[in-house]
Amino acid sequence: MKENDVLRDVFDAIADPTRRRLIRLLAEAEEVPLHELTGQFEMGRTAVSKHLTILKEAGLVLDRKVGRETRFRLNAAPLREIQDWVAFYGKFWHANMLNLGKFLEEEEE
Template sequence: MSANGPQRDVFEAIADPTRRRLIQMLAAKEEIPLHELTAPFAMGRTAVSKHLAILKEAGLVVDRKVGRETRFRLNAAPLREVQDWAAYTSTFWSANMARLNQLLLEEEEQ
């Protein structure tokens, strides 16, 4: 992450199912070493590391070295943007669907 904030869009970072699975795994534990994050996937450490780098660029993951091991933890704060967007779109579509339903009922009555 740069001093000016995340280098990658949070929506872009969570668009990939592998990265969403990594977020779920990180949310379940305080901190996870790379070898544990790699185990459930049918890909090597390098591929998982690339996914983690994207999550890190979006500010969703923080890592630290412990000896020769790298451990990762979730920083869920950037997901607030996703939550806010989902809440807005839910409200928007609920209101529009209610209006559409009302219009259709009025047309049926005519």
Template structure:
């Protein structure tokens, strides 16, 4: 991918439930061709291919040609951005729930 082409946002890519399901399917296998992925959804091959293109644009999916077939595999590295973002809020809620618990204990005394 050339540097002039901007990568698609990982959060935008995982916002769609179909794409999250594609990520899950690819995480459960080493790689899968489109013809094995398509029956997992109630949509046509072209629609699944478009979702894969969005995931590929975010760097979440890689593909390779094997003869006439394209096989897809997950590249989970960009999900680190999501993990980092979530870990901040995990700490935020843990701290606030601890404070609430302390407050409730103080009121009981």
């Protein structure tokens, strides 16, 4: 898999508000069983499972079986790629805002 594919998958995975909420719930706990996650949403177990599958495919969620129960936990490492991407554009906008500020100051003089 190429680097762009991984980035696309992570961006696709976090694009949905339900999946972002799942990430937050998992970030607040060490490990959460599927039935507890399902209880946090107004959707069925199958729908929550589909969202978790997308997060797993992006590498954001890990799961393990404990008896008949599946427990999920966050793997935040792929989020670093998003953080790096956003940081690049943060620097871009910061530099442009400084240039705009200088330009406006020069115009006032």
